[in-house]
Amino acid sequence: MALLKILHFPDPRLHLVAKPVAAVDADIRQLAADMAETMYAAPGIGLAATQVDRHVRLIVVDISEEKNRLLTLINPRIVMKEGEAVREEGCLSVPGIYDKVTRAEHIRVDALDLEGKPFQLDAVGLLAVCIQHEIDHLDGKVFVEYLSRLKQARIRHKLEKQAREAM
Ligand code: NI
Numbered sequence: 001m002a003l004l005k006i007l008h009f010p011d012p013r014l015h016l017v018a019k020p021v022a023a024v025d026a027d028i029r030q031l032a033a034d035m036a037e038t039m040y041a042a043p044g045i046g047l048a049a050t051q052v053d054r055h056v057r058l059i060v061v062d063i064s065e066e067k068n069r070l071l072t073l074i075n076p077r078i079v080m081k082e083g084e085a086v087r088e089e090g091c092l093s094v095p096g097i098y099d100k101v102t103r104a105e106h107i108r109v110d111a112l113d114l115e116g117k118p119f120q121l122d123a124v125g126l127l128a129v130c131i132q133h134e135i136d137h138l139d140g141k142v143f144v145e146y147l148s149r150l151k152q153a154r155i156r157h158k159l160e161k162q163a164r165e166a167m
Pocket of ligand 1: 090091092093133134137
């Protein structure tokens with residue numbers, strides 16, 4: 001296993017649209033394992049392949065306190081959305097920034113597991129928000145894009161400054 005480098009906003013590669021996984025093979029399982037390790041090390045509760053510069057539709061999520069409920073979703077697709085919830089979100093690609101986003105409170109997702117078998121998952125609350133946030137990454141969307149233009153400009157400025165100082 002290996003820790004992967006996480007892209008930081010406003011890196012343009014965060015806006016690429018990921019392609020469906022054609023075959024759940026050893027490469028995909030390795031990527032999923034490395035992404036899980038990277039997410040736990042960060043630490044974070046979700047990570048999309050887009051964030052580690054691999055543009056395939058694969059996300060890992062674990063919202064449990066004990067970090068023992070890893071969910072791997074390949075080619076995830078939201079088939080039902082219900083209700084509305086406002087939660088403060090953060091993102092490993094936007095370090096130090098937290099803000100409120102409105103999303104569906106309850107979702108149903110179709111996906112493939114690490115064996116390539118289809119499954120369906122119902123998620124509510126934080127898990128639902130986290131999955132929606134990660135699927136957005138696969139579509140090239142970062143959560144700050146839900147915020148006002150002014151806030152986005154401030155965040156961009158702050159992260160560009162941080163990146164310059166880190167060089
Ligand atoms: Ni994120």
